Amino acid sequence: MQSYSCVRCDYTETFQSQTRPSGGKWTFSYEGFAVEPSTLYFIGAHNIPNANMNEDSPSLSVNFTSPGCLDHVMKYKKQCIEAGSLWDPNITACKKNETMVEVNFTTSSLGNTYNVLILHDMSMPLGFSQVLENKLTRTSVAILVEGSESEGAVVQLTPYFHTCAPDCIRRQGTVVPCSETSPPANKRSMLGDWLPLISVLLVATWVLAVGIYLTWRQERSSKTSFPTTNMLLPLIKVLVVYPSEICFPHTVCRFTDFLQNHCRSEVILERWQTKKIAEMGPVQWLATQKQAADKVVFLLSSDAHSLCDSACRQNKDGARENSQDLFPLAFNLFCSDFSTQAHLRKYLVVYLDGADIQGDYKALSACPQYRLMKDATAFHTELLRAARNMSMKKRSRACHGGCSLL
Structure with a gap:
């Protein structure tokens, strides 16, 4: 089945030169086309009117195949989960x-x-x-x-x-x-000759295992471990806000995987809701997500562009440049809550790679702060505490509702 979509973009200002101030070619982008997973798309762009008659081509076209449901981001989408991406x-x-x-x-x-x-x-x-x-x-x-x-x-x-x-x-x-259920007769006699030595090795292995276990018990306090998550607890909604200079594939996505796989969290990211942001506007979208979220995490990292520029250079004109930086806007919208202890519990600051609060964001120092992976256990416990509180509130509401009917 074939379908077509067309968008016209008008330039609101007059171009002063044929190149950018840096000397490179002008580049333009558009976000908002809905695509299906693992689908080939033909994308064409046409300039109206022609730039230079009989010289520059007025149109460009490329073929693009959208990522499938096994992609590291797409596999967590509802459509892909229902198609078995996590099975x-x-x-x-x-x-x-x-x-x-x-x-x-x-x-x-x-x-x-x-x-x-x-x-x-x-x-x-x-x-x-x-x-x-x-x-x-x-x-x-x-x-x-x-x-x-x-x-x-x-x-x-x-x-x-x-x-x-x-x-x-x-x-x-x-x-x-298929593995054999019983050894051949000639191997049985060989096994009998080795039984005494095997017995000695088993005893030695047992003694070694006991020694390792006792050593581990003495040092386990220095190990990072995650408490067992109660699978009956509800998912908690976590809004993650991060500066635009953080590498999305290597830092944000890995942190998101950590929240989903270890902390029973339903993550809210602006990169996954660009269409809703375009429809609602960034301020209204942030206000809505703040009300819906159980926790708001300000993610800070010191990796800057170093890792992203070396590993993702082929995507330098891609989504990272086109996405909108909502970090300053979120900070300005939410910072009024930092002065109230009851509201302050909703916000967390997570540092990666030795990052620290700098510049205009000093007000974040009032929020609970965690450094991963050093404080991973404490951070994990804090999110689970929020899930338990949510579960208790739901039970309390159910009880009051049932009693009011009597």
Whole structure:
């Protein structure tokens, strides 16, 4: 299916020269086109009127393929999660005999149908089976195969989830020989000769393990560990605000992964809501997210452009330059809360790579401050405390609502 979108951009000021003051070519950008994952787009730009007749071309065009659901940012989007981007089937397959292959994998609650196909050289089908399961569990299926070439063949698992069937993300595994359940007779006699030595080694290993454990107990206070997260706690909404000079892929995305994977957090980032910001305006968007968020994190880092410029040079004209820096605006909107202790608990300052508060943002020193990874445990505990408070408030509201009906 083909679709078309067109935007006209008018220049509000007269160009004083054909090049930028720095000497480079003028560059222009536009944000707002909605795209589908893993889709090829033809993008064309046309200058009206022609710049120089019979000299410069008035149009440019490129082909662009949008990132798929396995991209490190896209995989956390709702559409991709429902398509199985976070599903790990952990496929194992082994050849039991010349005509039988056993395939094991973990199902998902997103769907109830799975097609298992065994392929030789990714082209010739050797066997097929369909599995029906509507809950999260470990399942096993024995598949009859044709020929003796199943060892090393590819197992292709196709899920049929509710939102993406039949085009959901396919997963693959490899057929290996099944492990033997009992050793051959000649190996048993060799094993008997080695039993005394094995016993001595086991005792020595046990003594060594006890020594290591006792040493670890004495030093565990210096180790960074995360308390076990209660999976029954609700997700807490965290608004992350950061200066524009921080490298988004290496710093912001990794910090976001830390919040989502270890702190049961639903992260709010302006980079992920550019369309809403364009519709609402940055001030209204920040005010709305402040009300919705349980915590607001000011993220500071000293990496500046060093890491980003060396590793992301190919994207220097990309999203980082085009995104709007909301850090100063957020600071000015929220700083009035810093003088009230009740409101101050909502805000946290997180330092990375030895950063510190500088310049016009000294008021942030009133907020609770954490340095990662040195204060990772304390930061993790603070977020979980917010989640527990949220859960207690919900229970309290439910109780008052139930009592009022009596």
